[in-house]
Amino acid sequence: MKHAPIRILVADDDDAHRNMLLLLLHDWHYEAQGVADGEQAIAACKETPFDLVLMDVRMPNMSGLEALGHIKKHNPAIAILIMTAYSNVEAAVEAMKGGAYDYHTKPLDFDKLKLTLERIFSQRELEKENKNLRLSLQEKLGHNTIIGRSKAMQEAVTLAQAIAPSEATLLITGESGTGKEVMAKAIHLASERKNGPFIAVNCAAITESLLESELFGHEKGAFTGADKRREGRFAAANGGTLFLDEIGEMPLSMQVKLLRALQEREVQPVGGDKPVPVNVRILAATNRNLVTEVQEGRFREDLYYRLNVVSLPMPPLRHREGDVPLLADFFARLFAEKNHKYLLGFTPQALDRLIRYQWPGNVRELENVMERAVVLLVGDTITERELPPHLVQEQSQDMPLNKMPGNLTLEELERLAIQEALENTGNNKSEAARRLGITRKTLHTKVSRYKLE
Structure with missing residues (x-):
């Protein structure tokens, strides 16, 4: 499917500089239009849905700072990049407080500008993909917090979609x-029981002496401290779903009683003499x-077969290629909203760290890392500084200093870094450039210089 062109407005009263930027942006395959002052910039933004405005601070009739406020009021989502002279950096910082994405000092570093634009628009695409993916999965399963485009995750979702309407355990x-x-x-939520309760029990978090009461309930006086009758989780889930998490931790003595409850569709409260019928669907994990x-005799075979009518394996995050950026973006924005912070996205280096990490703690670990990053965030973009030290250091040790060849010049070190990036990405120059933090054009120049092709 063909993507809509990215539209950029250049607001600069210097005709030569503006025209040069327009040519450059067209060369980078953006659709660009130019205006000469702030008033024209406001009018242009009201007429055309630009994706980004590249705006000078000092312009006649209306300054870039003043125009920024009007444009943001009309379209809060638009990204605005400020251009300024070194002597006017304070004004640019003030513009960022007013909602500008970033500022670039003149004369512009075109490689840096190109990287900034790529970062902004790749983040936009990630947001769109996340939104579309959540909508797609919500249509399938009625739940919008399952994120994943990887083959392993899509297989799990397809199986879940097939089993959801049934009553199978x-x-x-x-x-x-x-x-x-x-x-x-x-x-x-995708089952016929979606209007009934969903009750979760962590079998590993409840002591053996209390688990029976927790699941089946108890009568008043059944044991010390039982000063009133209490319904168990089976009764609470009546008409809905009971989720038994960490079922492998359940003691053998309780496994017998659970098996009977599943077979007879009734529970016996502790201290009670009459069984209570229950209508629940069991999901276990x-x-x-x-x-x-x-x-090894730690789990009953008959209970295993009763629970394992259908098995749904959840893939570890390290086997979910391509899902880390989507999940990181989802969690980061979730925590940014909770912490009242404005988040634009990630630097390429930070995203690379996240992608290359093995995630032994899986999605839960990634969620915790994103919460930490957002809490520590000072600016509006997550960098390597906000990531846990072990995550950054682990990858920095891919080539320890004491293992590197000695007496290398800076050029030789650069050549080695580029060569390694190309090897690690299967000679994918776009990905190698992203990992190295340079543009594809710069990488091409250096590849030619070092004769790496």
């Missing part, structure tokens, strides 16, 4: 932090290998 497997409960909620647990 489902066993969701996967490492800790892969999103098993999120998937269980999505399946509930575990990070253990239950086949091994059965073989």
Whole structure:
């Protein structure tokens, strides 16, 4: 599908400089238009839905600072880049406080400008993709917090979509932090029981002595402290779904009672003499290998087969190629909203760190990293500074200083870095340039200089 052209407005009273920028932007495949002052910039933005304004601070009739406020009032989402002389940087900083994305000093560094534009528009595309993906998954599963375009995640969503309308018991497997409960909620919302309750129980978080009461309820006086009758989670989930998380941690004595409840569709409250019928669908989850647990006598075989009518494996994040940027963006914006912070996105270097990390704690770890980054954020873009030290340091040690060849010049080090980036990206120059923090044109020049082709 062909994408709509990216429209940029250049507001600069210097005709030669403005025309030079227009030629440059056209060469970079942007659709660009020029105006000579702030009033014309405001009028142009009201007539045309520009994606970005590149605006000088000092212009006749109306300054860039004054025009900024009017344009932002008309279109708060538009990105505005300020151009200023070194002697007028204070005005540019003031413009950023007023909503400008960034400022560039004259004479402009065109490589830096191109990188800034690429960062802004790649982030916009990421936001669109995230929104469309969430809408697509919401249509399938009724839940908009399942994010993923990877083959592994799409296979899990397809299976969930197929099983959701049934009454079948489902066993969701996967490492800790892969999103098993999120998937269980999505399946509930896509089922015939969506108007009923969704009740979750973490079997690992409740002591053995209390788990029976927690699940089945108890009568008054059933044990010390039971000063009133209490319904259990089965009764609370009546007409809906009961999610038993970390089912592999359930003691054998409780497994027998759970099996009976599933077979008879009734529970026996602690201290009660009459069984209580229940109408619930069971979804269970575990990070253990239950086949091994059965073989070693820690999990009942009959209960395993009762729970494992259908098995849905949740892939670890390291196997979900392409999902990290989408998830990072989703969580970062979620926490930015909660913390009342304005977030534009990520620097290419920070995004590269996130993509290359192995995520042993899976989606939950990524969520925590994004919350930390947003809390520590001072500006409007997440950089490597906001990422945890272990995440940055782990990748900085890919080539320890004591393992690098000695007596290398800066040019030789640069050549090695470019060569490694090309090898690691399968000679994908766009991706290699992004990882190196330079433009594709600059990379091409350096590749030719070092004869790496």
